[in-house]
Amino acid sequence: MSERTPNGLSIRAAELDAADDLRKLRERFLLPEGVVYLDGNSLGALSAGVPDRVADVVGREWGELLIRSWDESGWWTAPQRIGDRIAPLVGAAPGRIVVGDSTSVNLFKALVGAARLVAARGDAGRDELLVDATTFPTDGYIAASAARMTGLKVVPVEPAALPAALGPRTAVVLMNHVDYRSGRLHDLPGLTAAAHAAGALTVWDLCHSAGALPVGLDAHRVDLAVGCTYKYLNGGPGSPAYLYIAERHQAAFDSPLPGWNSHAEPFAMAPGYVPADGALRGRVGTPDILSMLALEAALDVWDGVPVEAVRAKSLALTDFFLECVEVYVPAGRVESVTPVAHAERGSQVALRAEGAAELMKELIARGVIGDFRHPDVLRFGFTPLYVGFADVERAARTLGDISGHVSG
Structure with a gap:
């Protein structure tokens, strides 16, 4: 046959x-009986351990322990703890990913932060932000806003044409690892190396690759990256996104959204802002604990995988x-x-x-x-x-x- x-x-x-x-x-x-679910690239399926974990967070940690759960239940450290769980799935060492906010908010932090890193080098001639012309629309909107804030000019570029578009005016490059419409996988190692050879920094959107394929952020010397957690990571609808900051950039990373959660002494309530060390400076305000801890439980499915x-x-x-x-x-x-x-x-x-x-x-x-x-x-x-x-x-x-x- x-x-x-x-x-x-x-x-x-x-x-x-x-x-x-x-x-x-x-x-x-x-998963519902009899259903073939092929939309995990929009919303991942419900992990079996999530319902009980969420019930415990609501009923015991919030309902009984109340505000004590920030310390006793580890709420305060959740953004970095969960970031460290995502790290091996995208090829990053611990301490380089912080979880919180949406992909769009993290992309804004990353783009403005990258532009400020370039400006701090004193390379005044770099005034272009190259943006994947096929990107998800919101990425384009955020890039335009970040460019207005930092004095850069957005230059849309087809991914295949990126190496030829790079030059002495390129400050930052924003690319999608996987195109959300076609499923095309772009050459993260090659394009990152080309951007670095031209003196530019890279920001990668990993929404359609994290949890589906190896990324290698550290190995390929990516500068900054963002991604959502509700697709292949199965974190649940609207689950918090994450921000990756390469270790070599952390000390100089200047977030455009400094908040009390990223302050070196958050409970000092000082009038002046002093950023925390490491990727924690990517935090902003009080984290979304219910969705964040649902995400943490969802990541259990990756144990041993x-x-x-x-x-x-x-x-x-x-x-x-x-x-x-x-x-x-x-x-x-x-x-x-x-x-x-x-x-x-x-x-x-x-x-x-x-x-x-x-x-x-x-x-x-x-x-x-x-x-x-x-x-x-x-x-x-x-x-x-x-x-x-x-x-x-x-x-x-x-x-x-x-x-x-x-x-x-």
């Missing part, structure tokens, strides 16, 4: 699941999905805009299709949850911790079943 038939693909999916060393990790999540194994399964899942789509979906009905090459692919597949919005509505109605991106993209995110190969085969088969029945 040919493997490239519906029956053959179904058998292969079962064989791949049986051989999957990560398959038991699905037990660490609470090497991100390299997650990457290997991610590539296998996306390869298999593309193969199944080719077999199940009528020719010409969809077109993949996600790169085939592993070195250029994140952990999602984006398919362009006429009538994409209606196709996705029907997929969701049939228990296959992905998402739609205007104007014509079906986007499927593959979280290897809980997505299996049978899920992939079912999703492609369902898409093939309905794609000839939903008009463009």
Whole structure:
């Protein structure tokens, strides 16, 4: 029997699941029965340990211990403690990541902080902020505001054209590690090295890569990075983001949002601001304890899980999905805009299709949850911790079943 038939693909999916060393990790999540969830690149699934942890935080730590929990329950140290748990997932040493605020707020801190680091070197000729032209819109909005504050000029640049755009006027470069629409993985090591060779600093947005593939922040000498925690890290809706500050920049990092939580003596209530040492100067105000401790519990699912194994399964899942789509979906009905090459692919597949919005509505109605991106993209995110190969085969088969029945 040919493997490239519906029956053959179904058998292969079962064989791949049986051989999957990560398959038991699905037990660490609470997923609805009968649902194939391929939208973890927007909101990760609920980790099994989170409900009880949140109930304890609310009922005991807040309800009984009250304000004592800042000390007795470790609330005060949560931003750096949880940052140290995220660190190995993005290739960072302890003490370089602080958790809190949103991705947008952290991006603002990082961009202004990077511009101030460049200015402190006395390199007055650097007046350009190069921004990934394909970036998530909010990143562009924040970059424009940061540029107005620091006297820089925003220069949109396609990622492939970045090396040629770098020059003596480049101060800071903002790039996305993985493009949120297409799933294209950009060359973090190469582009960081090119920016440094030109005398610029880098800020990387890791929202669509952290928890899906190795990043190597320290190894590749990234200057600053930000990311959310509610996608592949499964921290929950609106869970706090994080800020990475390379150790070599921490002593000079000048945050545009100094708050009492990042003061060297936060309870002294001094009128003058003196920043704390290390990445803690990335803190601002009182942390969001409920969502932060839910995130901490969610990170338990990563215990004993090497991100390299997650990457290997991610590539296998996306390869298999593309193969199944080719077999199940009528020719010409969809077109993949996600790169085939592993070195250029994140952990999602984006398919362009006429009538994409209606196709996705029907997929969701049939228990296959992905998402739609205007104007014509079906986007499927593959979280290897809980997505299996049978899920992939079912999703492609369902898409093939309905794609000839939903008009463009």
